[in-house]
Amino acid sequence: MCQCGCGDFQPDFKFKGPGDNWYVVQSYPSCDNCDTPAGVIIYQCDPEAAETWGLEHVKEKTISEMGCLMPILHPEKLKKRFTKFLTEAAEGLVDDLMEECFKPAVHESMEPMART
Secondary structure, eight states, X not given: OOTTOTTSOOOOEEEEOSTTOEEEEEEEOOBTXXXXXXXXXXXXXXXXXXXXXXXXXXXXXXXXXXXXXXXXXXXXXXXXXXXXHHHHHHHHHHHHHHHHHHHHHHHHHHHHXXXX
């Protein structure tokens, strides 16, 4: 990964594999500094590597023999959903502000005319 540290080893969780092996899952967001796309890394560690990398502090998940589904949201889909949410929230806020502030603003702007 790049010098900004976007891809430094920051494991999300580990699970036990065949034999004495551990598998470590790390997800990371995309990085604008180095154009690295979002991704998932799965590391395989034997007991010696697990000790070297300090995996004793990484939370453990149990994964059955049938596997495990880990849904991942694509960054573009997340951006679209977030944009839609913000747009709808902003529209609602503008409506509320118009409702609350429009009438008093009109009356305040009329006050100088009423004095003349």
